[in-house]
Amino acid sequence: MLKIDNLHAETGGKAILKGLTLEVAAGEIHAIMGPNGAGKSTLANVLGGKPGYDVTQGSVTFRGQDLFALDPHERAAEGLYLGFQYPVEIPGVSNVQFLREAANAQRAYRGEEPLSGGDFLKLAREKAGLLKMDMDMLKRQVNVGFSGGEKKRAEMVQMGILDPAFAVLDETDSGLDIDALRVVGDGINAIMRSPDKGVLLITHYQRLLEVVKPDKVSVLADGRIVQTGGPELAHRLENEGYDAVMADA
C-alpha cells in the first residue's frame, strides 16, 4: 500500500530524513517509534504534502501511484489520511459543517453524489458513537475550546467519516489520559483494522500499542529506519530505552 524508498527530505535548509525505507502492506498496522527529533513528524508532513518540506531524493508509492505527483488534496481523495499531533482550531466553522464539506469534497473527487443532510448526520452520529463523542460537541466550532482528548476524538470522528484506505497518525496518543487513550485506540481499531487498509502509527510511547496492537514496529532515528521487529520491539524500547536498543541494532 505504501512503499517508501530511500527518502531524503529537508526543511528549513536542514536535512532531516536521510534515506528512509519502509513498506506497509494492506492489512498492516506499522508502528514507528523513535526519540524526539528523529524525524517522525517530518515523515508525516512529507507524506501529507505540507509546504516547506523538500524531498531531495527517493520515492514514495501509494497504492501504485507516485505520491509526490499528487497534490495534498488529491492524496486525501485517493485515501490518505493524516492525523496531527496538534489538531488546529477553526473558529467560525462547526465540526458538522467542516466534516460534511470534507466528506462531500472527497465524494465529488470520486464522481459520487454529495451526501444529503440526513445521510450525513446518520454517518456522523455513527462515527461519533464509536468515539463516545456527544453530537452536541460536533455542533461546536472545530477544536475551539476542546481539551486535548476531545481534539483527538474529534479527529478520529473525522477519520471515521472519511473512511481512508491509509492513515498516518502522528502521536495521536499525546496528551491523552488513560480513558481517552482507550477510546481513541478502540476507535482506530474499529475504523482502520481491516484487510484492505493500512496504518502508519507514529508514537513515542508504548502505551497506545497496548490498545492498537501493531503488526510491525520500526525504530526511526536520525532520519532513517534503524530497526524493524514485532510488537516485542516496542516493549524492549519502553523497558531499555532507545539508546540501548539501538546500540544492539
Ligand code: ADP
Ligand atoms: P520528531 O517528530 O521525531 O520529534 P521532527 O520531525 O519534528 O522530529 O523534527 C526532526 C528534526 O527536524 C528536529 O531536529 C527539528 O528541530 C528539525 N526541524 C523540524 N522543523 C524544522 C524547521 N522548520 N527548520 C529547521 N529544523 C526543523
Ligand code: MG
Ligand atoms: Mg517530537
Ligand code: MG
Ligand atoms: Mg513529532
